Amino acid sequence: xxxxxxxxxxxxxxxxxxxxxxxxxxxxxxxxxxxxxxxxxxxxxxxxxxxxxxxxxxxxxxxxxxxxxxxxxxxxxxxxxxxxxxxxxxxxxxxxxxxxxxxxxxxxxxxxxxxxxxxxxxxxxxxxxxxxxxxxxxxxxxxxxxxxxxxxxxxxxxxxxxxxxxxxxxxxxxxxxxxxxxxxxxxxxxxxxxxxxxxxxxxxxxxxxxxxxxxxxxxxxxxxxxxxxxxxxxxxxxxxxxxxxxxxxxxxxxxxxxxxxxxxxxxxxxxxxxxxxxxxxxxxxxxxxxxxxxxxxxxxxxxxxxx
Amino acid sequence: xxxxxxxxxxxxxxxxxxxxxxxxxxxxxxxxxxxxxxxxxxxxxxxxxxxxxxxxxxxxxxxxxxxxxxxxxxxxxxxxxxxxxxxxxxxxxxxxxxxxxxxxxxxxxxxxxxxxxxxxxxxxxxxxxxxxxxxxxxxxxxxxxxxxxxxxxxxxxxxxxxxxxxxxxxxxxxxxxxxxxxxxxxxxxxxxxxxxxxxxxxxxxxxxxxxxxxxxxxxxxxxxxxxxxxxxxxxxxxxxxxxxxxxxxxxxxxxxxxxxxxxxxxxxxxxxxxxxxxxxxxxxxxxxxxxxxxxxxxxxxxxxxxxxxxxxxxxxxxxxxxxxxxxxxxxxxxxxxxxxxxxxxxxxxxxxxxx
Numbered sequence: 200x201x202x203x204x205x206x207x208x209x210x211x212x213x214x215x216x217x218x219x220x221x222x223x224x225x226x227x228x229x230x231x232x233x234x235x236x237x238x239x240x241x242x243x244x245x246x247x248x249x250x251x252x253x254x255x256x257x258x259x260x261x262x263x264x265x266x267x268x269x270x271x272x273x274x275x276x277x278x279x280x281x282x283x284x285x286x287x288x289x290x291x292x293x294x295x296x297x298x299x300x301x302x303x304x305x306x307x308x309x310x311x312x313x314x315x316x317x318x319x320x321x322x323x324x325x326x327x328x329x330x331x332x333x334x335x336x337x338x339x340x341x342x343x344x345x346x347x348x349x350x351x352x353x354x355x356x357x358x359x360x361x362x363x364x365x366x367x368x369x370x371x372x373x374x375x376x377x378x379x380x381x382x383x384x385x386x387x388x389x390x391x392x393x394x395x396x397x398x399x400x401x402x403x404x405x406x407x408x409x410x411x412x413x414x415x416x417x418x419x420x421x422x423x424x425x426x427x428x429x430x431x432x433x434x435x436x437x438x439x440x441x442x443x444x445x446x447x448x449x450x451x452x453x454x455x456x457x458x459x460x461x462x463x464x465x466x467x468x469x470x471x472x473x474x475x476x477x478x479x480x481x482x483x484x485x486x487x488x489x490x491x492x493x494x495x496x497x498x499x500x501x502x503x504x505x506x
Numbered sequence: 507x508x509x510x511x512x513x514x515x516x517x518x519x520x521x522x523x524x525x526x527x528x529x530x531x532x533x534x535x536x537x538x539x540x541x542x543x544x545x546x547x548x549x550x551x552x553x554x555x556x557x558x559x560x561x562x563x564x565x566x567x568x569x570x571x572x573x574x575x576x577x578x579x580x581x582x583x584x585x586x587x588x589x590x591x592x593x594x595x596x597x598x599x600x601x602x603x604x605x606x607x608x609x610x611x612x613x614x615x616x617x618x619x620x621x622x623x624x625x626x627x628x629x630x631x632x633x634x635x636x637x638x639x640x641x642x643x644x645x646x647x648x649x650x651x652x653x654x655x656x657x658x659x660x661x662x663x664x665x666x667x668x669x670x671x672x673x674x675x676x677x678x679x680x681x682x683x684x685x686x687x688x689x690x691x692x693x694x695x696x697x698x699x700x701x702x703x704x705x706x707x708x709x710x711x712x713x714x715x716x717x718x719x720x721x722x723x724x725x726x727x728x729x730x731x732x733x734x735x736x737x738x739x740x741x742x743x744x745x746x747x748x749x750x751x752x753x754x755x756x757x758x759x760x761x762x763x764x765x766x767x768x769x770x771x772x773x774x775x776x777x778x779x780x781x782x783x784x785x786x787x788x789x790x791x792x793x794x795x796x797x798x799x800x801x802x803x804x805x806x807x808x809x810x811x812x813x814x815x816x817x818x819x820x821x822x823x824x825x826x827x828x829x830x831x832x833x834x835x836x837x838x839x840x841x842x843x844x845x846x847x848x849x850x851x852x853x854x855x856x857x858x859x860x861x
Contacts, residue, residue, distance in 0.1 A: 206711030210704055304541070311543035314728075314747045410699040410725040412747065415541035415573070419698045450701075454708040458658070458689045462858040465692030 201331065207455055208335055212343060213409055215447030217242070217401040219346045221425035222432070222439045223353055224397020229429055230357060231390035232370035232497040236292025237277055238398045239422025240299020245270040245402030247303040250413040253316040262316065262407050263342065263400065270399015271392045273299055278391040282384050285501045296422065304415045315411035318342065318404075342404045347440070349397065354436040366390060370495030373502045383502050398422070424476075431480045434493045445479065446472050509571050534558060534768050535592035536570040537583055539599035540697045546722035546741040547696070547758070548572060551598045551621075554760030561765045565772055576601025584609045588616050594771045596764070597621065599696075600665055606630060617776050619767060622667055624846055626778055633763060636784030637667070638674035638845070640756035640792050641718075642820035643809050644738050645678025647753050647795075648716040649686045650802045651736055656687045658709025660719040660726050662696045664860045666848045668720050673852045674820045675718060678809075680854055689714050690857045699725040710735060716753075727751055736797060743793035754806070755793040762788055782842060785814045821845060826853040 221238050228235050248269035253262025277295050280286045318340040327333045357363035366386060368376040373383045401421070406413050424446060432438035453468035484490055536555050538548035552570065559568050569592065574583045580602045587595050588609055594617040597606045603623035610618045610630045618630040626632055648657050657679065661668050672690065679686035689712060691705040702721050706729035709717065717730045717737035724747040730737035731751035739745070739755025763783065770776040783789035792810060795803045812818035823834020828851040834840045851859055 203711045203713075206707060210707040210711070214700070214704055304543075308543065312545045312549075312746070405700065410703045410723070410728065412699065412724060412728070413543075414545065414697075414699055414723060415543050416697075417699050419695075419700055421700070451704055451708065454691050454693075454705045455712070457691045458705075458708050458712050460689070460856050460858075464860050466694060466860065469694045 219443035220401035224394035228394035237295025240296040241398035242402035243303035245399030246406040249403030250406035266403025274395020317411035557761035581605035641674040642678035645675040649679040649682035658714030
């Protein structure tokens with residue numbers, strides 16, 4: 200029973216981490232007032248770049264770096280179109296998704312059917328062997344720890360540092376921030392690239408740790424889930440952890456229930472993670488003051504300085 | 507990108523061909539439900555298409571569309587191929603059945619072939635492979651190799667073909683170990699490596715030590731390899747992904763069928779047919795047996811030989827259903843129609859079939 204529980208928890212952690220990585224990046228982007236719907240595309244490009252780089256160099260950490268850079272580069276394109284050319288953010292984001300997915304498929308043709316290099320899990324002799332707690336806390340791969348570190352870092356930065364204050368100011372009222380002399384476009388560019396880098400990392404996690412291979416459409420809609428999680432979390436970093444792990448838990452529990460032979464229809468179990476996420480979102484949104492306080496007021500609005 | 511290039515090339519070729527003489531190339535087209543890069547089901551169909559090109563390349567040009575979702579969008583894709591001048595179109599997934607019939611009704615001069623379905627028309631032939639033959643052998647191997655007596659089975663949707671596969675697997679396993687158990691997870695997708703990996707992990711955590719799948723990615727086998735357990739590949743030989751875990755793989759070999767059908771289209775001898783070939787016709791091939799002791803290998807090879815010669819049929823009656831009733835005459839195989847509509851489990855499967 201304990202073994203089963205352990206394996207379920209470990210599976211939950213791997214299922215939730217890509218959602219967490221992508222969502223925390225998107226949170227920073229949205230806090231600065233930009234709505235980037237292209238997360239799925241950036242994840243795909245990150246996945247293929249990470250896989251390819253790791254395969255070519257034999258080193259998964261090079262893959263992680265490549266995934267990060269690829270996601271950031273693709274988001275730079277988005278940034279250019281929406282911030283400098285002031286195109287519609289929603290449409291551009293959707294186009295970015297399609298572009299990312301297609302580009303990833305094209306780039307990945309050479310990598311199909313290649314067994315991948317995968318990220319090692321941490322192993323501290325003695326400590327990792329502690330029953331139960333050991334593998335969960337000390338036996339994960341590097342990106343899982345990085346994801347928690349990023350959340351902690353983002354939380355600290357947004358709410359306890361000047362840089363975070365500027366980002367939130369830009370997101371809440373870009374005209375005021377501009378009037379104060381902050382470079383709204385500059386801040387947004389940096390945030391968009393951070394979001395792209397995180398989405399790239401999430402994709403890299405998929406192809407380097409989760410299922411070490413490259414196949415087209417391996418992101419399977421996770422980018423969209425990550426977008427929903429950002430709203431679910433009312434733009435608060437630690438709630439993203441809760442949301443990602445809730446979603447991952449329900450998905451994996453659905454499989455567990457099926458394997459136990461309990462007669463709940465599998466289609467219902469497949470739908471359950473989404474249903475529960477919506478339910479929790481509805482419950483959270485009842486606190487209107489909290490929602491109002493945290494929703495970036497200028498989300499999605501293009502910024503054109505009026506002198 | 508590839509499909510646009512293929513269509514653009516096809517259009518260009520079509521344009522030049524009409525300017526040329528009447529003896530221009532026959533265009534044969536394929537529609538895949540997944541990416542060619544799945545290294546599984548759709549990949550094998552594409553291997554078949556390449557075989558056609560190699561064998562008949564001077565008289566035939568081929569094109570394909572991949573990642574076509576089952577459902578209304580499929581009709582649009584098939585219709586586009588019909589309009590682009592394809593003279594024979596192979597639609598390779600169960601869910602393309604109704605769209606194929608609809609488009610075929612509009613284009614009576616074009617020949618259609620639908621895989622894994624059951625609806626025919628004057629210009630629509632159907633074809634399928636007797637995957638269950640491979641599954642029976644896999645069941646036998648699993649029962650011999652499993653230490654816990656439980657297999658984990660990852661499946662997509664509850665269509666008859668999938669249920670047939672589970673039943674054949676269990677019949678094979680029960681012939682070696684009557685108490686063999688199977689745990690089933692429905693992932694509701696033909697292809698989602700992440701979900702398949704999660705399902706595999708859950709099954710392994712619950713005590714299954716052999717993994718079987720009716721989904722298209724290599725993820726479950728990789729999970730088996732990681733955990734030091736064993737499994738079976740699906741549609742293609744996945745030994746590269748799991749050198750220590752793969753026992754064998756249930757591979758589809760569409761080459762001879764595709765070449766024969768396109769040749770028939772060229773010769774004008776094509777008629778709407780119903781082909782359901784198995785090991786005997788070379789359509790189902792089990793990849794080399796690995797990671798098992800010699801006596802298990804011999805048993806498997808013997809069963810394959812018996813199935814090939816027709817001496818043995820996995821679904822030989824009487825078969826006891828999960829509810830206790832029996833079906834089929836003693837000593838006689840279940841008729842094809844019964845197999846194609848299979849919507850029940852056999853006794854010994856502890857699962858409720860999603861309706």
